[in-house]
Amino acid sequence: MYLSEELKKISIDCKCFNEKSFSSLGLAGYNDGKDVCTFLAASKYADGISEGISMIITSKSVYDELLDQKKIDDKYGICIVEDPRITYFKLHNALCQNDEYKRKEHKSIISDSAKISKLAYISDKNVKIGNNVVIEEFVSIKENTIIGDNSVIRAGSIIGGTGFEIKNSDDRLWTVTHIGGVIIGNNVEIQQSATIDKAIYPWDDTILSDGVRINSQVQIAHGVKIDIDTEVVSNAGIQGRVKIGKGVWIGPNTAIRNGIKIGDNARVNIGAVVTLDVPDGASVSGNFAREHSKMIQEMKRYKDS
Numbered sequence: 001m002y003l004s005e006e007l008k009k010i011s012i013d014c015k016c017f018n019e020k021s022f023s024s025l026g027l028a029g030y031n032d033g034k035d036v037c038t039f040l041a042a043s044k045y046a047d048g049i050s051e052g053i054s055m056i057i058t059s060k061s062v063y064d065e066l067l068d069q070k071k072i073d074d075k076y077g078i079c080i081v082e083d084p085r086i087t088y089f090k091l092h093n094a095l096c097q098n099d100e101y102k103r104k105e106h107k108s109i110i111s112d113s114a115k116i117s118k119l120a121y122i123s124d125k126n127v128k129i130g131n132n133v134v135i136e137e138f139v140s141i142k143e144n145t146i147i148g149d150n151s152v153i154r155a156g157s158i159i160g161g162t163g164f165e166i167k168n169s170d171d172r173l174w175t176v177t178h179i180g181g182v183i184i185g186n187n188v189e190i191q192q193s194a195t196i197d198k199a200i201y202p203w204d205d206t207i208l209s210d211g212v213r214i215n216s217q218v219q220i221a222h223g224v225k226i227d228i229d230t231e232v233v234s235n236a237g238i239q240g241r242v243k244i245g246k247g248v249w250i251g252p253n254t255a256i257r258n259g260i261k262i263g264d265n266a267r268v269n270i271g272a273v274v275t276l277d278v279p280d281g282a283s284v285s286g287n288f289a290r291e292h293s294k295m296i297q298e299m300k301r302y303k304d305s
Helices: 003-009 043-048 060-068 084-095 292-304
Strands: 015-017 036-040 053-058 077-080 127-129 145-147 158-161 166-169 172-175 181-184 195-197 205-208 283-285
Touching: 003 077, 003 084, 036 043, 036 084, 043 060, 053 060, 053 084, 060 077, 084 166, 145 158, 158 181, 181 195, 195 205, 283 292
Parallel strands: 036 053, 053 077, 127 145, 145 181, 158 195, 181 205
Antiparallel strands: 015 077, 166 172
16 A cells, blocks of 8 residues: 555645555554554654554654654655644544455354353454353453453453544544454453453454453453453553553552553552553552552651651
């Protein structure tokens, strides 16, 4: 695909030079690494450009900064537009109507040993459900979902729905289309009324690895990756593209900002608001979250003052 052609289809003015083909969309530091078209809304994001970027959507002012800072060269094709971010997501939404961009469709595959309530909804395409899976009443399993063996989805949970990624342009709000998937491993348990959103991009998945436990009323956004034997307790909210390690405990009523990493065996304590990466084995508390013992010391100083 070529940007100049695709943007013309959706009536967006652009100026492309050194144009190269692209096969997928992705963020500068989060993509599938294969002929990727991305966007840069500010020059600082150029520091995170990964391998595989072929085209960059940006503005004239940002491009001039990139040249001055020597952060860009003829390795990349450039597309100059008025609003890079909005252009990028409008392009994504348009491409989601293209069968070549989306995942290939197949009939859903459900193991004969799965126990599925008659009151559950299972998409008839692009779902795979493994052996001995239990799916209770009023569960919705949307397309592009894989559920491994011996996993349990309790009543009222929604797996693979469209997440809350909203943009504002042309004096209106609009939703970014989600056409990725969800992969749930073996021996996972998801309690009542949890929400696991599918990823945005066709190459991406929201992943709950083997042995993960998700409590009631938990919301997990697009592209989140949770490693084995991690627990997420009730009313936790995890924003998009968060990467959570092995054996982590995420406490009740916690909020975790998009795009950060939480290391193996870390602990996010009750009500924490996490905006920065959490190292392996760390315990964080508070708003904004910091190392638990430091937070306790601050509370004592405040109490004694």
